[in-house]
Each structure stands twice: as C-alpha cells, then as structure tokens.
Amino acid sequence: MKKRTFVRTLVGAAVLAAFSGAAYSQQVIKIGLLATLEGPFAAGGADGMRGAELALKQKNGMAGGKKIEIIKASSDAKPDVAVNATRKLVEQDKVDVMVGPLSGSEGIAVKNYSKTQPGITFINGSSGAQATTLVDPSPNFFRFNTEGAQWMVGLGEHALGKGYKKMYLISEDYGFPYSQVQGFMASYCAKGGRIVGKSWVPLGTKDYSSVIAKIPGDIDALLVVLGGADAVNFLTQYEQAGGDKPMVGGTITVDQTVLNFKGKRRESLVGTPSAGPMADSLDTPEWRKFVADYKANFKDGFPSPSLFAYLYYINTRAALEGLDAVKGDLSGGQKKYREALQKLAFKGPAGEVKIDENRNGVGTTFITEVVKNADGSLASKVIKSVPNVSQTLGLPKAEFQKMGLGSRDVPNCP
Amino acid sequence: MSAAEWRNAMNTGAAVPRPRRGVSAPPVSGGGAEIGERRIRRALEAIRLRHVIVLAALVVYPWVATPFLTFQIGAQSLALGLVALSLTFLGGYGGMISLAQMTVAGIAGYMVAIFGAASAADTAISLGWPWWLAVPVAIAVATLAAAFIGWLSVRTEGIYTIMITLAVGVAFYYLCLQNYSVFNGFQGFQRVNAPVVFGINWRDPLAFYYLALFWSLAGYFFVKYLLRTPFGIALQGIRDNPRRMNALGFNVTAHRIAASAAAGVLAAIGGVLLVWYNGLIGPGSVGTSWIINILIIAVLGGMNHPIGAFLGAIVFVLLQTFAIDVIDRERFNLVIGVVFLAIVLFSPDGLLGLWAALKSRFARSSGFSTPRGGIR
Numbered sequence: 001m002k003k004r005t006f007v008r009t010l011v012g013a014a015v016l017a018a019f020s021g022a023a024y025s026q027q028v029i030k031i032g033l034l035a036t037l038e039g040p041f042a043a044g045g046a047d048g049m050r051g052a053e054l055a056l057k058q059k060n061g062m063a064g065g066k067k068i069e070i071i072k073a074s075s076d077a078k079p080d081v082a083v084n085a086t087r088k089l090v091e092q093d094k095v096d097v098m099v100g101p102l103s104g105s106e107g108i109a110v111k112n113y114s115k116t117q118p119g120i121t122f123i124n125g126s127s128g129a130q131a132t133t134l135v136d137p138s139p140n141f142f143r144f145n146t147e148g149a150q151w152m153v154g155l156g157e158h159a160l161g162k163g164y165k166k167m168y169l170i171s172e173d174y175g176f177p178y179s180q181v182q183g184f185m186a187s188y189c190a191k192g193g194r195i196v197g198k199s200w201v202p203l204g205t206k207d208y209s210s211v212i213a214k215i216p217g218d219i220d221a222l223l224v225v226l227g228g229a230d231a232v233n234f235l236t237q238y239e240q241a242g243g244d245k246p247m248v249g250g251t252i253t254v255d256q257t258v259l260n261f262k263g264k265r266r267e268s269l270v271g272t273p274s275a276g277p278m279a280d281s282l283d284t285p286e287w288r289k290f291v292a293d294y295k296a297n298f299k300d301g302f303p304s305p306s307l308f309a310y311l312y313y314i315n316t317r318a319a320l321e322g323l324d325a326v327k328g329d330l331s332g333g334q335k336k337y338r339e340a341l342q343k344l345a346f347k348g349p350a351g352e353v354k355i356d357e358n359r360n361g362v363g364t365t366f367i368t369e370v371v372k373n374a375d376g377s378l379a380s381k382v383i384k385s386v387p388n389v390s391q392t393l394g395l396p397k398a399e400f401q402k403m404g405l406g407s408r409d410v411p412n413c414p
Numbered sequence: 415m416s417a418a419e420w421r422n423a424m425n426t427g428a429a430v431p432r433p434r435r436g437v438s439a440p441p442v443s444g445g446g447a448e449i450g451e452r453r454i455r456r457a458l459e460a461i462r463l464r465h466v467i468v469l470a471a472l473v474v475y476p477w478v479a480t481p482f483l484t485f486q487i488g489a490q491s492l493a494l495g496l497v498a499l500s501l502t503f504l505g506g507y508g509g510m511i512s513l514a515q516m517t518v519a520g521i522a523g524y525m526v527a528i529f530g531a532a533s534a535a536d537t538a539i540s541l542g543w544p545w546w547l548a549v550p551v552a553i554a555v556a557t558l559a560a561a562f563i564g565w566l567s568v569r570t571e572g573i574y575t576i577m578i579t580l581a582v583g584v585a586f587y588y589l590c591l592q593n594y595s596v597f598n599g600f601q602g603f604q605r606v607n608a609p610v611v612f613g614i615n616w617r618d619p620l621a622f623y624y625l626a627l628f629w630s631l632a633g634y635f636f637v638k639y640l641l642r643t644p645f646g647i648a649l650q651g652i653r654d655n656p657r658r659m660n661a662l663g664f665n666v667t668a669h670r671i672a673a674s675a676a677a678g679v680l681a682a683i684g685g686v687l688l689v690w691y692n693g694l695i696g697p698g699s700v701g702t703s704w705i706i707n708i709l710i711i712a713v714l715g716g717m718n719h720p721i722g723a724f725l726g727a728i729v730f731v732l733l734q735t736f737a738i739d740v741i742d743r744e745r746f747n748l749v750i751g752v753v754f755l756a757i758v759l760f761s762p763d764g765l766l767g768l769w770a771a772l773k774s775r776f777a778r779s780s781g782f783s784t785p786r787g788g789i790r
Binding site: 092203 | 591601694698699701747
C-alpha cells in the first residue's frame with residue numbers, strides 16, 4: 001500500500017493518494033514513529049526504535065482492542081528534517097498518534113508543528129529540551145520522560161557530599177548541556193558550592209588544549225558535561241597535560257566509551273559520580289524484566305538498552321496505555337485520549353511514569369558512581385535515587401521562574 | 415603572454431564552438447515600436463503546447479493535491495529549485511560551480527530571522543522589524559554577500575572555485591554554530607513564520623505554494639531573460655573562452671561578480687522561502703549536507719537549461735520524502751543514492767539529458783524530425 005502511494009505520487013496522480021490514508025483507520029490505529037536513523041545519533045535512533053517496538057511487542061501489537069501499526073520515519077537530528085518527516089507521517093500517512101523525536105532542538109520544532117495539527121496527539125520520543133514544555137507549551141504535545149535538567153537533580157548535593165566545593169565546568173555549547181548544567185547548579189549553588197569558571201566548547205570539539213590551560217589549579221573537581229566521544233578526547237588530553245582533578249559527569253558523559261577508556265587515568269575514573277533517568281545496574285524486578293525482554297527481542301541490539309531505548313519505551317508505552325484506557329476511542333479530536341494520558345500513571349522499568357500540568361514527565365533520577373568490577377572492567381553503580389523530580393527541579397514554581405531556563409550564564413555562582 | 419600563445423588560445427576557442435541557442439544576435443533594424451512588437455510576437459511564437467500544459471498543471475496542482483503534497487512536495491521543491499536555479503545559472507552559463515549558493519540562501523534566511531519577527535520568547539536577538547522591511551534587507555544583505563563571495567572566487571577556475579566556495583560555506587556554517595550574539599549558535603531561530611499580509615496567512619499550504627510558485631516563475635523567467643541580454647551573452651562567452659572575451663574588451667572579472675550577485679538574488683529569495691517553509695533556521699540548514707544537496711539537485715536536473723533545477727528539486731524532494739516507504743528501516747538512503755547514481759551514470763546531463771534522449775528516440779521512431787534540437 002505504501003509502495004503504491006509512492007508510485008502514484010510519482011506519476012502525479014495526487015488525488016488518489018488523498019483517499020488511501022483514511023480508508024482503514026477504523027480497525028487499525030496508526031502510530032508514527034520518528035527517530036534519527038541518519039547523522040550523529042544514528043545508533044541511538046535505531047535503539048530508540050527498538051525501545052518503541054519493545055513496548056508494542058509486550059502488548060502483542062494491540063492496544064485498546066485494536067491492532068497497532070507503526071509507521072517509521074527518520075531524521076538526522078536537524079529540526080527542519082524532523083518537521084518534514086513528522087509532517088509526512090501526520091499528513092500523508094495519516095497517523096493517529098505521533099511518537100518522536102529524538103533530540104532537543106527537534107523536540108522544540110515538532111512541538112511548534114504540533115500546534116498546527118490539533119487533531120493529532122504528539123508524544124515525545126527522547127528529546128529533552130526544557131523549553132519544549134516550559135516555553136509556550138502545546139496542548140497536544142506530551143512528554144512522559146523527564147528532561148536534561150531533571151536528570152541532574154541531586155547530583156549537586158552528592159558532589160558537595162564528596163567535598164567538591166569549588167568546581168570548573170567544561171561543557172558542550174548547546175541546549176541539552178545548558179539544561180544539564182542548570183540541573184546540577186541549581187542545588188549545588190544554593191547549598192554553597194561554587195563553579196569558578198565555565199568553558200563552553202562546540203559539539204564535536206577535538207582539541208581541548210586551550211580549555212585545559214584555563215582550568216585553575218585550586219579547584220576540587222571538574223564538572224564535565226560532554227557526549228561520550230568528546231569526553232574521551234577531553235580525558236586523554238587532560239591526562240597528557242598532567243591534570244589530576246576528579247570529575248563529575250553529565251548524563252551522557254559516563255557511557256560505555258568512557259568506561260572502556262584505556263589511558264592511565266582509567267583508575268581515577270573510579271568514583272566518578274553522574275546522574276540520569278535510568279541506570280544499567282538498576283536492581284529492581286521491573287528493570288531486570290525490561291533488560292531481559294530487550295535482549296530476547298533484539299539480537300542485534302546493545303548489550304543493555306540505551307538511554308534512547310528506555311525513553312522511547314516509556315513514551316510509546318504511555319501512548320499504548322492511554323489507548324487501553326479509552327479502549328481505542330480516538331473520536332472527538334482525541335479529547336478523551338488526551339484526558340486519559342494526562343491522568344496516566346504506571347510503573348515503568350525505572351520508577352513511576354506520570355506527567356505534570358505542562359504534560360512533562362515527573363520521575364526518578366538515579367545518582368550513579370563508577371565502580372570497578374572483579375574482572376577489572378568499569379561499570380556504573382546506583383548510589384541513590386531521587387524520586388518525584390519535577391521540571392522546576394524541586395524549587396517552588398516562582399523561584400524557578402525567577403532563575404529562568406538554563407543557558408550559558410544561568411545559573412551562575414563564581 | 416606571448417603572441418603565439420594568444421593565437422593558440424584564439425584558435426582553440428574558434429575551433430571548438432559551443433552550439434547554443436540564445437547566443438544568436440538580436441535583429442538590429444527597425445524602430446523601437448516595431449522591435450517591441452516583433453519581440454512580443456517572437457515570444458508568443460516560442461510558446462509551445464508543453465509550456466501551457468506545465469503552467470496549467472502548476473496552477474491547478476494545489477487544488478487536486480492534498481495540503482501535504484502541496485506544501486511539502488510542491489512548495490519545498492519550488493523553494494529548493496530556486497536556490498538550485500542560482501547554481502544552474504552560475505554553473506551552466508557562467509562556468510562557475512559555486513557551492514556557496516546554499517550559504518547565500520542561508521544568509522538571507524538568517525537575516526529574515528534576525529531582522530524580522532522570530533518569536534521573542536526564544537531569543538532576544540531578533541529585532542522584530544515588519545516583514546516589508548526585513549525581507550528586502552535580508553535579500554540585499556545576501557546579495558551583497560553573494561557578490562563578495564563572487565569577488566573572492568572570481569580569479570579561480572574549475573575545481574578551485576568549488577574549493578573556495580565550499581570553504582566559504584563551511585566557514586559560514588561554523589560561524590552560525592559558534593556565534594551566539596548574532597546567530598544564536600547551535601539552536602538557531604525557531605518559529606520564523608511567513609507573515610499574514612492582506613488577510614492571507616502566507617504560511618497556509620495553498621498560499622505558500624502560490625508564493626513559492628510566483629517567485630520560482632519570476633526567477634525562471636529572469637534567468638531566461640538575462641541569458642538573452644548582452645550581459646548574458648557576454649557571460650556565456652566568458653564561460654566558453656574568458657581570454658578571448660578579455661581580448662575583445664569585456665571585463666571578465668566584473669561580469670563574473672555581477673553574475674554571482676544576480677545568482678545571489680535568486681538564492682536569497684529561495685532562502686527566504688525556505689526559512690518560511692521550515693519555520694526555523696539553524697546551523698544545520700546551512701551545513702555541508704545542504705550545500706551538497708543543492709549541487710545534487712542542480713546536477714540531477716541538468717545544468718543546461720533553467721528548468722533542470724526545478725526538475726531536480728522535485729525528484730530530490732520526492733526521494734527524500736518517500737524513499738523510506740519503498741524500502742523500510744535504515745536502508746532508505748541507499749535508494750536515494752542508487753537513483754542519483756543511476757541518473758548521473760546513464761545521463762551525464764541529468765534528467766534533461768534523459769528527456770532529450772527520449773525525445774530524439776521518439777522522433778526517430780515516429781518518423782518526423784524536429785528542427786529544434788536540444789531540450790529548449
């Protein structure tokens with residue numbers, strides 16, 4: 001059917017294509033699934049799709065008594081491409097519910113697009129920009145996962161507990177790290193910690209020598225909010241320059257590439273704290289079942305589900321649970337479905353999943369530390385969990401609004 | 415340069431004349447009114463049935479197609495085609511393959527976002543000028559930038575022009591990525607929407623399609639017209655033999671810079687349309703992938719007629735949108751690549767070359783010959 005649509009369109013018989021979509025939407029509910037299968041996050045996007053498929057497989061491809069059909073689309077982490085792909089799913093393939101996209105700026109763009117399609121419900125994939133639900137939120141855009149700033153809540157206190165009173169920040173220069181840094185600094189600064197300097201580097205920076213030269217000697221630790229490959233580059237060069245300060249990592253800093261780091265500083269990585277909405281080493285029955293299901297279903301997947309797989313999983317599962325709640329009834333501009341989504345709460349693999357009045361996730365953040373296994377390999381271990389983290393980072397709403405969204409200069413405590 | 419070299423250059427130029435319609439000299443006799451009348455008559459005579467059909471199809475298209483096909487396929491193809499047209503004009507008629515055309519378009523788009531009304535909630539950078547001020551200023555800035563890029567690259571030839579314009583494009587990409595005070599870095603600008611004018615929301619698929627169609631037709635006829643002016647003819651002469659044109663007293667440098675600026679106007683208009691189409695602009699919109707995409711569109715369509723840019727854009731957009739349906743999962747880029755490869759492999763002149771080949775085959779089999787060769 002899709003192939004036919006393509007051929008028809010090619011020959012220009014556009015009229016026919018208009019009818020092909022609506023024909024059998026009564027028995028089947030179509031869910032559009034958007035992730036990045038190209039570009040820098042291609043591996044993450046593929047795993048996100050696995051997470052979404054897993055959620056559907058656990059329900060045997062059914063929700064609300066109807067068969068669920070997933071139609072996939074791809075972007076390359078660019079907002080314009082993401083909107084094009086979403087528009088195709090919504091307007092051409094006539095999906096009823098959208099799940100996606102993957103990255104922050106895509107999320108903001110898709111949220112803006114969702115306002116032009118009030119009849120469709122949009123559910124986030126794994127994007128984590130604060131502004132998506134805090135600035136000009138869209139009534140039909142739901143995000144069941146927590147975002148970048150929430151993922152760092154509690155890490156500030158933890159760093160203070162380790163005696164890191166003065167820190168220096170090295171971070172990538174775009175929205176997601178801004179949020180992460182804010183999540184860390186909000187409580188860290190309030191409790192008396194100081195970030196004496198900030199270095200914002202472009203995404204994908206290879207040479208950190210100028211940054212390393214700027215790191216003052218009298219700090220207790222470094223706050224490193226860099227993606228995996230960037231983090232390894234930084235670590236290698238910091239080591240070569242003779243640096244020896246301990247490190248606190250962002251959510252995507254301490255991943256497998258960093259844990260497999262082979263340099264001399266490998267030993268000093270032990271004890272590096274980090275935080276996130278999930279942790280590989282989580283030891284709850286729900287998480288163990290999730291990992292077991294993931295491994296059983298996807299032989300070509302990662303050894304353990306990635307952050308993207310987890311986030312797509314909970315968002316897709318929320319979409320399906322919502323359909324169950326209304327028994328597949330999407331009539332009346334999906335009004336009932338949205339009310340059901342708003343009230344939805346279920347126990348996900350890593351804690352309770354529910355949303356606030358801006359339709360943004362309220363959930364658990366896990367503080368982890370790098371530990372050394374008996375066989376010498378490094379792994380991250382859950383130290384504690386912070387439940388019910390809201391988008392205002394545990395602050396009263398007015399106080400959070402006074403601080404504003406995270407940016408290069410917000411918050412600040414030199 | 416020695417006299418022998420001169421003679422050699424002149425002779426090779428003369429020995430390999432490039433057959434091109436449009437280079438023929440206009441008639442010189444007669445008064446002004448007579449010339450005007452004759453020109454109109456000639457223009458009417460040039461209209462073929464296929465021109466009427468294509469124009470009618472373009473006008474009727476949004477009324478039969480879904481809003482999605484109107485907006486994403488139709489309008490996007492037209493906007494991208496306009497940017498590619500600027501490259502076709504420069505490359506096909508000026509002999510300068512400039513990879514910076516998407517950069518010029520991006521500059522125009524960024525200027526619309528910076529001067530005009532991107533949403534104030536996202537950034538404090540936008541000045542919030544009304545559209546009738548922001549858009550002309552944006553196009554003017556982009557045209558100046560295009561002239562500057564032309565001035566930079568004008569003394570180079572062939573692959574060196576490609577290299578220097580690619581360098582300019584990549585440099586602009588990194589400027590956008592790393593400058594926060596003007597270009598807002600990685601995030602760029604969101605919600606850069608087409609304005610509401612005369613009570614029409616130009617962001618609506620139908621209105622935006624006609625806006626894009628109008629400017630695409632304007633750009634197309636502008637190029638067609640420009641190619642028959644003395645300037646255009648001199649430009650094609652420069653493409654074929656710059657030394658000889660120089661010897662004839664034409665200022666080669668000035669012609670090339672002027673061509674860059676003229677192409678810049680087209681790219682800038684395309685850029686404004688693109689930023690309104692996307693509703694946003696960021697470094698990704700001017701990155702290397704889009705720089706290359708414009709080249710792909712131009713080559714795919716064929717660079718020896720202005721219509722090629724739009725044909726290429728239509729095929730490109732259709733593939734980008736629907737390839738994932740033909741072959742599901744992660745392999746759809748393979749389809750796009752294979753189609754591009756096949757077209758370029760079997761027809762070095764792109765889709766226009768295929769059309770010409772088909773036409774000559776059809777003409778041969780049906781037994782009548784067309785006196786007008788080529789695809790014009």
